[in-house]
Amino acid sequence: MEYDKHAYEPFAVTVDLAVLTLRAGALHVLLVERGQEPYAGSWALPGGFVQPDESAETAARRELAEETALSDVSGLHLEQLRTYSEPDRDPRMRVVSVAFAALLPDAPEVHGGSDAAQARWVPYDEAGPLAFDHDRILADAHERVGAKLEYTCLATAFCPPEFTLGELQQVYEAVWGTALDRPNFRRKVLATPGFVEPVPGASRLTGGRGKPAALYRAGAATALHPPLLRPTPEGHSA
Amino acid sequence: MEYDKHAYEPFAVTVDLAVLTLRAGALHVLLVERGQEPYAGSWALPGGFVQPDESAETAARRELAEETALSDVSGLHLEQLRTYSEPDRDPRMRVVSVAFAALLPDAPEVHGGSDAAQARWVPYDEAGPLAFDHDRILADAHERVGAKLEYTCLATAFCPPEFTLGELQQVYEAVWGTALDRPNFRRKVLATPGFVEPVPGASRLTGGRGKPAALYRAGAATALHPPLLRPTPEGHSA
DNA sequence: GCAAAAGTGTTGACTATACACCCATGC
DNA sequence: GCATGGGTGTATAGTCAACACTTTTGC
Secondary structure (H helix, E strand, C coil), X not given: CCCCCCCCCCEEEEEEEEEEEEECCEEEEEEEECCXXXXXXXXXXXXXXXXXXXXXXXXXXXXXXXXXXXXXXXXXXXXXXXXXXXXXXXCCCCEEEEEEEEEECCCCCCCCCCCCCEEEEEEHHHCCCECCCHHHHHHHHHHHHHHHHHHECHXXXXXXXXXXXXXXXXXXXXXXXXXXXXXXXXXXXXXXXXXXXXXXXXXXXXXXXXXXXEEEEECCCCECCCCCCCCCCCCCCC | CCCCCCCCCCEEEEEEEEEEEEECCEEEEEEEECCCCCCCCCEECCEEECCCCXXXXXXXXXXXXXHHCCCCCCCCEEEEEEEECCCCCCCCCCEEEEEEEEEECCCCCCCCCCCCCEEEEEEHHHCCCECCCHHHHHHHHHHHHHHHHHHECHXXXXXXXXXXXXXXXXXXXXXXXXXXXXXXXXXXXXXXXXCEEEEEEEEECCECECCCXXXXXXXCCCECCCCCCCCCCCCCCC
């Protein structure tokens, strides 16, 4: 491994963020409108350059704070997806991008932070063709989050500090795009120690009507044993 | 998102490889001895710079070919782990490294490719303190591979084109560090369509003694449904 | 009362585990 | 024969999906 500051062409290192949240029970992603070429007028994932004194994770959290204008992004779940480094992914120069998925509990309205001309929450299914390779990054983010719901406690990252089991179930249903059986979902969640813990005595009305639901907090566990597998589209093997 | 070639300090982008294989039933990793400061004399993961015209994946495969001196690395499994970008991870300059795990079926002896002074297969457990943050990269590689064995067909990447079910089981046992019940392992593998397919009529002696084992090839499937979960160290939940 | 949403119970089918047993080979 | 590793069978416990049912609220 030879190190020589002049032996290579400089690379730009950026971060791109797939910021996901649930709005009205549907998965949404934060997009920004590009103001300049290339892809001017197209929508893209928010992102920006990694500064010389920060890691990609730090840069991602900084960009997230700028784009969402949230007062506190320190508790949000940020997950490194992978790095996209095709030489031609940006037509102007060599840009290596470290992609992240960020999970938000509530969806504050966003209409332009400091960087972007315009920012918008877009339903995942309507996130049309995006600039650069961002369609692929977004698809990878969806796939990763969907997979991690199966065997980690990640779903609580989409929920506010106190939530009902119905809201937690909505996370699974929105990300996976399938309906789940409520009694069975409930049992699986409660059977996993440390996934959620009850808030004593607290309950809340959810849909206006119906029985008030008990409230839960995220527990200490991070992994799910056994996993909560998404239903197979067809037959379960032999 | 502003792009300006002069607005940032240049980053070096490298790849680091955790090359894993099975030797005598035990997990081994390929290490190279560093010849220069920093960490001169220490062992490190092989790696090198990403060239201006190649992606990180291409660079990783090129480095893999150089380090192992294998004639054909095109069929080997290469998996991007994550990117390590702490500002101080290399004392000399800003180096962002994209880490990969590579899985090799057989372990050719390696003693210095073109780059490294010396290369060696080291048992995973004896891979002492490594240079830079390579201990962490190696641990992340092990964790990732162990997890992917559960729900993908990755295990065949450790096996030669034709292999016995006993050899496949050894992969799981070596990576997970646990013993598995042979009859049950066999059933699970064969119950997953597309995991392995029999080589008609072929069989081979394995340990010198014992009944010759039937040979199998890797199948077309990539995902495992249902997953082959590693045994829980204790109680299976409620 | 009725609709809606939360929460509980039950049953039958499937699956996994642990273990006993048989087969083919080298020595 | 006997040790070694491959391959088959099976009984029991456990788990899961499906669905019926009860509870508590708003209207």
